[in-house]
Amino acid sequence: MTEDDALRAANTAYYDAFAARDAAAMARIWAEADVACVHPGWPPLFGREAVLASYREIFRNPQQADVERGAETLLCTGDEGRVVCVEKVGEAVLVATNWFRRAGGSWRLVHHQASPLSVAAATTTLH
């Protein structure tokens, strides 16, 4: 498995955990320390406990739409790896950055930020 394959697999694991509403898997994906998360519209969250609690809250929400991702771009430098991708969440189209750090041979998530695309940009980006 190349470096990019491993990073892409880590990103896939994130979206698989989300799709399965699997808080335990999400806890394995996020790093132990130095984490931050900006959900769309939310104030920033810092620290593993706050971040994992936010996913538990999201997973409990019966109105939460599924997330479909696409258009992944990988940027990998040493033990830092970013995946920038597009998320479709219900009617919304977001740009997400998932920033992973490699430790002990595995990529763990240290930063997630998802921002809405403007309607015009979403149309251009997706078509």
Next chain:
Amino acid sequence: MTEDDALRAANTAYYDAFAARDAAAMARIWAEADVACVHPGWPPLFGREAVLASYREIFRNPQQADVERGAETLLCTGDEGRVVCVEKVGEAVLVATNWFRRAGGSWRLVHHQASPLSVAAATTTLH
């Protein structure tokens, strides 16, 4: 100067360059390679040339509001440093992540992403 001071100064330099509409300063702030930028509502930009061109476009726009920042949180791990902060841009309130990488003793920007806060979250975050 502590590590945090140097990182904070790099973040200040970014907002100073923005306030001065100084494209040359912005070019010094961004790293040479491995850069990505997500302006609010925009599709992601990759590569130094595309990112710097976007700032020249923003700086040329006479309607561009000034950016006032606050509530900085620093996360520093080795040669990677994040500043998560709040931006007020006209009526909008954004959460911005500025991710710097240290090379040759100086912090250079490798990632910027700004996402709008919801109105409810903006009210809570700022008051």
